[in-house]
């Protein structure tokens with residue numbers, strides 16, 4: 001499940017955050033008047049208000065995630081970008097309440113990412129922040145930079161690769177998909193490929209969509225490597241049909257039917 005909201009346009013976060021600070025909340029919102037401080041790593045600037053040691057941990061872990069994800073996706077050669085003035089800004093709010101005042105944040109969101117501004121906003125005090133939420137959002141940003149900013153990336157690919165970068169979620173998805181396949185309860189891949197944000201709905205179907213997306217990405221990268229995977233993503237972004245993109249990138253698979261049967265064999269047997 002994606003717990004974030006991804007924004008295209010840069011909203012006026014801070015003006016609106018101040019406007020919503022009602023007097024009744026004054027005691028809780030006093031932190032809003034604590035200025036942001038920053039710590040920097042090679043690829044990130046972490047903005048924080050309270051806990052410098054925690055901000056440093058985040059900055060170092062984000063750098064490690066960046067290197068790991070860029071390597072996995074076959075982008076080691078471009079590892080110089082996202083440095084200096086191009087670093088990504090991560091804002092860590094001290095409380096969820098304060099984070100929720102950022103315009104566009106939905107009730108259930110754990111982070112919000114502004115692609116154009118290269119900003120991630122989230123909050124401390126959530127157990128999955130460092131190992132789940134941040135790698136997920138960092139991957140969305142890396143993937144978007146690598147594949148192209150104006151890209152219309154298929155949902156399964158975008159969410160699949162972001163969850164794939166969260167070690168715990170990947171393991172959960174692997175087990176979940178194996179159980180689905182065993183029970184014959186999985187979504188046909190055709191439905192996974194066609195899924196859009198608007199048609200997601202809720203409940204079991206969404207869960208299946210998310211875990212099968214991770215599993216597919218895992219299959220393609222483990223079997224054929226990250227560089228071929230990103231080449232495949234670019235062809236789909238450019239409007240190539242699935243058949244054409246498969247034929248060009250994965251001669252061993254060629255057809256969606258073959259992809260489905262190979263993926264089933266892989267996902268049904270991984271331990």
Ligand SMILES: [Zn+2]
Pocket residue numbers: 002003004136140158159162
């Ligand atoms: Zn996501």
